[in-house]
Amino acid sequence: MSAEPKLRIEGVSRSFETAEALRPVDLAVAPGEFVSVVGPSGCGKSTLFNIVSGILAPSAGRVYIDGRDVTGTTGHAGYMLQKDLLLPWRTVIENITLGAALHGRVPSDELDRGVALAERYGLGEFVHHYPHALSGGMRQRVALMRTLAVDRDLMLLDEPFGALDSQTRLDMQRWLLGVWEEQRRTIVFVTHDIDEAIFLADRVVVMTPRPGAVREVLTVDLPRPRGVELLTAPGFSALKRHILELIYDQAPVAYAR
């Protein structure tokens, strides 16, 4: 871990009108690190995501990227949601290069880079397809390539595979790990799927609901590269049990109402 974290969150909290959505959160993410944020719905993980991406201003606290205060400003991180948000009138390559198109005519080298990404990560045959002709998994890959093409060191992924069936999701997780290992971006990955959180990450941030707060940050001390066999390894199960306990010792309260 280098001295300067890629992303530093200091005392970030957020209230909506009278309700407190997020209690003060502190978190530092090292360059090239893969951090998962996991928790039940309503734990403020998406609120945290929106604050880091700059779409939402925090009620208190600061966000630093590479040591620079970026609180409340956008454009410092690439991000991707559960919805692929592909534009139906743009082909795969046109969607991948959307970031460049939004700044004028797409330069040729950007176009080449986009095609190279598509070819490298399994969509070479589909560069000129429209999104409606692709499967859900392929569409999410295009969305990730669009995020990669924007060329930010920090990538925020908010349940990117949440809408996929479990088989496709596992394929996509392995694919994402492959991309990450090659590209070495810093990834913050928000999910409600505990398996997914452990399988992908170096560290897992466990959040608790209403108001959201960081319960514990766990280091995932499992070897890489990771394959499906990891999902049944003893170390994995132990971590999963621990996280389940962290989340569900509050469950009776949540169900009581």
Place this chain on the structure above:
Amino acid sequence: MPADRTWRDSLTVQVLAPLLSLALLVGVWALVVDVFAIPQYVLPTPGATWEAIRSDWGTLWDGMRITFGEFLLGFVAGSLVGFMFAVAMAQSRLVMRALHPILIASQAVPIIAIAAALVIWLGFGLAPKIVIVALIVFFPVVVNVLDGLASVDRDMINLARAMGASSARIFRHISLPATYTPLFSALKLSATFSVTGAVIGEWTASTSGGLGAYLLQANSRLNTPATFASIALLAVLGVVAFMTVVAFERALTPWRTRAVARPWSATRRRVRRAPVKAPAPLPR
């Protein structure tokens, strides 16, 4: 959608089927006239109608050109104004509130009533017909373009903002294309009725000719075959108007009917590398 393209676009279905149903309609028409011995001044046979078209083709052709011209000018003008109206209304709640009554009023007043007033203001020439056609296409375009603009996902705008895009570029690349599909729905719906609008304009008062004026004259002389000749040609104009809109829709919204961009699309011509055949395997 892509799978049944070959079936849907095959010559048989696209050309032969409509021709067949048309032939059937004409056949039934001929049969009805024959079986019930209907006199020609009530309902002429298809043959007599055809003869009426052939014998006065020069005048009818001029009439078609004039009526189609009225339709085209009014249609384009009405669409453009409607589009700008919608974009302006989408900018702010205030503009929306301010323009809404005008929008509704433009539809509440009967076209015939407007037509009479337009003749007083604009005379017997081309202008009142253009305005009538424009009024017909205006309302559906405004409503549908507003729908298209409102359909843009908030998250999509946020994503574009996060990519550092200006409002103008967001409009150009995200909001504007989202209006194309509903815009063309509006245009298709109003295409045929716009031809009717041109005819209403010609009926009110006209020195400029046109199929509507021809129809009115033929009718007043109880020349039923000539009346039917202009009716048949008006039907043809309606089909041509509709097909013109469909042709533009096909050309401008290729993603709705195609799986892959056209080979001559701007981006495909710019991507020099040929797509690889075998996709890279998933990383283990």
